[in-house]
Amino acid sequence: MFKITHLQELESESIYVIREVAAQFERPAILFSGGKDSIVVTWLAYKAFYPARIPFPLVHIDTGHNFKETIEYRDRFAERLGVRLIVGSVQESIDTGRVKEEKGYNSSRNRLQTTTLLDTIEKYKFDACIGGARRDEEKARAKERFFSHRDEFGQWNPKNQRPELWNNFNGKKNMGEHFRVFPISNWTEMDVWQYIYAENIELPSLYFTHERQCFMRDGVWLAAEPCITRKPDEVVETKRVRCRTIGDITCTGLTISEADNLEDIIDEIAATRVTERGGRADDRRSETAMEDRKKEGYF
Amino acid sequence: MDSKGYLDMELLRFTTAGSVDDGKSTLIGRLLYDSKSIFEYQLEAVKQAAASRGNEEVNLALLTDGLRAEREQGITIDVAYRYFATPKRKFIIADTPGHIQYTRNMVTGASTADLAVILIDVRNGVVEQTVRHTCIANLLGIPFITVCVNKMDMVDFDQGRFDDICSQFTAMTHRLGIKSEVRFIPVSAKHGDNVVDRSERMPWYNGMSLLQLLESIPIGGAAASGAESQPLRLPVQYVIRPISDKFPDYRAYAGRMAGGALHVGDRIRVYPSGLTSTVTAIMQAEKALDEAHAPQSVSVLLEDDIDISRGDCIAGIDGLQPQVSQSLEAMCCWFGPDALQQGKRYIVKSAVSETVGMIKRVEYKLDVNTLTETAADTEVNMNDIARVQLRTANPMVVDSYPCNRTTGSLIIIDPDSFATVGAAMIV
Numbered sequence: 001m002f003k004i005t006h007l008q009e010l011e012s013e014s015i016y017v018i019r020e021v022a023a024q025f026e027r028p029a030i031l032f033s034g035g036k037d038s039i040v041v042t043w044l045a046y047k048a049f050y051p052a053r054i055p056f057p058l059v060h061i062d063t064g065h066n067f068k069e070t071i072e073y074r075d076r077f078a079e080r081l082g083v084r085l086i087v088g089s090v091q092e093s094i095d096t097g098r099v100k101e102e103k104g105y106n107s108s109r110n111r112l113q114t115t116t117l118l119d120t121i122e123k124y125k126f127d128a129c130i131g132g133a134r135r136d137e138e139k140a141r142a143k144e145r146f147f148s149h150r151d152e153f154g155q156w157n158p159k160n161q162r163p164e165l166w167n168n169f170n171g172k173k174n175m176g177e178h179f180r181v182f183p184i185s186n187w188t189e190m191d192v193w194q195y196i197y198a199e200n201i202e203l204p205s206l207y208f209t210h211e212r213q214c215f216m217r218d219g220v221w222l223a224a225e226p227c228i229t230r231k232p233d234e235v236v237e238t239k240r241v242r243c244r245t246i247g248d249i250t251c252t253g254l255t256i257s258e259a260d261n262l263e264d265i266i267d268e269i270a271a272t273r274v275t276e277r278g279g280r281a282d283d284r285r286s287e288t289a290m291e292d293r294k295k296e297g298y299f
Numbered sequence: 300m301d302s303k304g305y306l307d308m309e310l311l312r313f314t315t316a317g318s319v320d321d322g323k324s325t326l327i328g329r330l331l332y333d334s335k336s337i338f339e340y341q342l343e344a345v346k347q348a349a350a351s352r353g354n355e356e357v358n359l360a361l362l363t364d365g366l367r368a369e370r371e372q373g374i375t376i377d378v379a380y381r382y383f384a385t386p387k388r389k390f391i392i393a394d395t396p397g398h399i400q401y402t403r404n405m406v407t408g409a410s411t412a413d414l415a416v417i418l419i420d421v422r423n424g425v426v427e428q429t430v431r432h433t434c435i436a437n438l439l440g441i442p443f444i445t446v447c448v449n450k451m452d453m454v455d456f457d458q459g460r461f462d463d464i465c466s467q468f469t470a471m472t473h474r475l476g477i478k479s480e481v482r483f484i485p486v487s488a489k490h491g492d493n494v495v496d497r498s499e500r501m502p503w504y505n506g507m508s509l510l511q512l513l514e515s516i517p518i519g520g521a522a523a524s525g526a527e528s529q530p531l532r533l534p535v536q537y538v539i540r541p542i543s544d545k546f547p548d549y550r551a552y553a554g555r556m557a558g559g560a561l562h563v564g565d566r567i568r569v570y571p572s573g574l575t576s577t578v579t580a581i582m583q584a585e586k587a588l589d590e591a592h593a594p595q596s597v598s599v600l601l602e603d604d605i606d607i608s609r610g611d612c613i614a615g616i617d618g619l620q621p622q623v624s625q626s627l628e629a630m631c632c633w634f635g636p637d638a639l640q641q642g643k644r645y646i647v648k649s650a651v652s653e654t655v656g657m658i659k660r661v662e663y664k665l666d667v668n669t670l671t672e673t674a675a676d677t678e679v680n681m682n683d684i685a686r687v688q689l690r691t692a693n694p695m696v697v698d699s700y701p702c703n704r705t706t707g708s709l710i711i712i713d714p715d716s717f718a719t720v721g722a723a724m725i726v
Contacts, residue, residue, distance in 0.1 A: 002560070006308045019553055019596070020651075022537055048584075050585060051539075051546050135380045165406070165407055167411075168710045173717060
């Protein structure tokens, strides 16, 4: 009898969702962060339309505080898949006065990128932005839809989301409204890593162990880079670390690790019981931090 | 769990339903916790939340209550999806609330499930909501129902109380003509009895624990809903046309297999046109396959240059053929805040095609507590389920819902708000 593995089934579901986006929307885009989840989504889009090119661009919101490895990888990956790349700059939003840079030790551009993202959506008139969010990442995301409706202010209203039955997605919208679409909603962190392994997808080197200048804050190792102001008692040390998620430098926690290949990473994840978002400083602000940011239009 | 082993796992989707306070969230919390799918950080947050609210015991239910509104009210108000895995299977739980006004959420959660877990508080027995959950599971074509008789610790793990509930439930399924296959498990979600491991406190029970059952119930994702033995259905989602130097005349029809199997060399018929052709290749990106099965996403190349576009359906040349019709009979669950309006022009959407449609007639409403028909009152409000006659502007390619859950289902969209206001299953 024919058997399909869970990864094949998840892949099929995600490709189905991505093809629905291409069929139902006029101007979709993939929001690309350089992290493994958006890399997997882009890879799935590549497979969904092969041998045609992905029929929409990659959009990267660059906080200006990205690891240089992320930017190099992004450019190389886009070129390899033959997909158009659009970059929205948070620095530009700051320079033009659209947003104000946070000050102090815990300042981050993570929150500011919401404005840059919404401005970029507006500028290119994107009506569907595909993202790599997963429902297992955080409690507020457990109820997120594949097709997540946003009002004209980019806001997410948890009480006004459309029911999703079977595989029947309703992408209809009024002028000015748009959708966020999450094709890998049903994947877990482990599924993502296993898929990368099974498909042999190249990743940014940051995911593998490397030597880095780091310092500890609130129990999390952060990169010693100029964009984070260190407190006087925060000592810089050289550590062997890797990233479990990649975002803006100011909120990417580093894991002490010797894992230099995918098998080791998978074993490490199977053994660990600290969620990957636990390393993200932005979620720790309050118990419902994610829900608050989502309502404002954060991814 | 080694890397290789994990690549061999299957996927089971199930839904959970229960009445208020019967311990559903605790049961899910228990499954996640005991299968080590809870991270320390999440557990720590729950401990802190419990402490700040003055609760002494760590409440496993808090692991699954997501949004702030629900936390404040202490109830779950929407479908939430949870994930856990064992070395054998990955599980997707559609966790739905049990309140009377949320039939629509249960329908949503049940629509993609291969199995339903129904909770019964051993002290309360089969209540109205149990009947409703069972009816909905049956209506949505879920092949397996597992009844967890919970809070066995509150009745000293008494076999008599468990047996009583099994017979009450079985009598109900016979009376209502439930087709799903039913199994019973005595559990204590709070203490973990028969959830992951077999309980030593109920030696009279010889069956499997809930997790053992979830790991062994037949699947293959699609096979559980009979998709494997179903007639071939491939709804065309998208036409891939690279128009490049390397692929000048390439034309592939992309979609997700909704039923049956497709092989290279098969003769196929396309609906609604009725044109026939032969499959020359089945592709998954660069990889050529010999055959495809539900629920795989593939793209298909045909021998003949025939006109096929999104919304068409590829079927086998023999066997049961889909219906092509503008008049449809369906069971419809209403989701919209405004009552169903007969004669209003709604948008009727199948997985990959849509048209304008009207509900010409409401034949009866289904009382999901008793599974009886009420013909007198035909005002269909939110959470009502009704048998309706639909008329569409263009012919729809459909099957009966028991034949195929994908091609047998439709959603109804309000053209003013674009909200999904109804879900219909073709009779």
